[in-house]
Amino acid sequence: MDMDATLVFHGLAIKKYARPEDVARLICWPHEKVAMRLNEATQSGRVVEISGAYTLGPLARVALDADYSRQYADIRRNDVFLAAYNSFEHVNIELKSLITDWQSVNVGGQTVANDHSDESYDMAIIDKLGGIHDRVEVILAKLSQGIPRLTFYTAALTRALERAEAGEIEWVSDVKIESYHTLWFELHEDLLRITGNQRAE
Template sequence: MDAHRTSDPVLLTLHAVRVLGFASSGAVAARSGLATADVEERLEDLRARGWTTRSEFAGTGGWSLTDAGRAEDERLLADELHERGARDVVADVNERFGPLNARFLAAVTKWQLRPVGGNAFAPNDHTDFRWDDRVTASLQSAGRQLGTLEGELAAVLPRFAGYAGRYDAAMGRVLAGQHRWVDGVGIDSCHIVWIQVHEDLLATLGLERGTIG
């Protein structure tokens, strides 16, 4: 996405690793909107500075941030937020995201569990189509609201663009009967995208998870 290029490439690279948590060079490139070859070279440079580290896990190689890299990401984010005068917009979106986040998580819980008899924690076997239809309607509504919030964010910080499209793509798979795209791990599921949006908002504002305001 060319819009992402309005942010500093070092910030985009570091922040992509931050949001993804542990990711391949290709995933970092896709998240940052930068060319894979450039990202691979930059990640190595950042490793030389002590900001990133590469490791193998379960046969898969990936990048993550060191404590120093996380601190540098936070510094660059704070500088960007100040330079663009974007704090008020991001803070307002984050405040509205809170209730939306609660509704989204409630919908995911209902997707995973469907009380049966006296068992409030019975796994949802997805045989009650009306139950699932109500949940997917809630998830779709959350996606539409996410799109609205993303538009406001991207207007001041273009690097926020893309989350809603990825969420919608996952939702399309859910509606096609691929249930794991609601909350699956290792794929770009609705839940994974949502977690990344939340982390991006908190990191941009310099907040820790669970912080109010």
């Protein structure tokens, strides 16, 4: 595959099932260019389209996975990028723990689902999320030196955090929108694919 095809397929692999505009935002391309590429890939059978959204076909997934080592060979030898990636993985552990705290609370010694009735508890979590964000901004700045399109995540994560801080708490982790946790998960998947690492269970 050429680099353009790899990038479009890469964006689709991260989003899993997405419209052209979703992939375009992620890879920092014009919507029309992504739509054209996806239409060509659909006609060749590499991509499946359902109701205006697209997903990779099995052969495209195999081809994409095989192509990463070639397309990202230089990045995988870039010490600055890899050091920043390792820093991200350390912060990722903290983010996962914080999201667990967001989703559950301790009541009488029992862990129960957070019904978000305690505003002070929720805002304390969001405040900690802001601290994590400050650190990941620095990491993303270093990662973006190697792959400039990763600046998308800096802007998108900032928007999600600002909405959460304004009281729209669904922007912390709602899977139906580009919430902070949704974007973080996609960023992690992006980095894993770039570096050739596996997601820890």
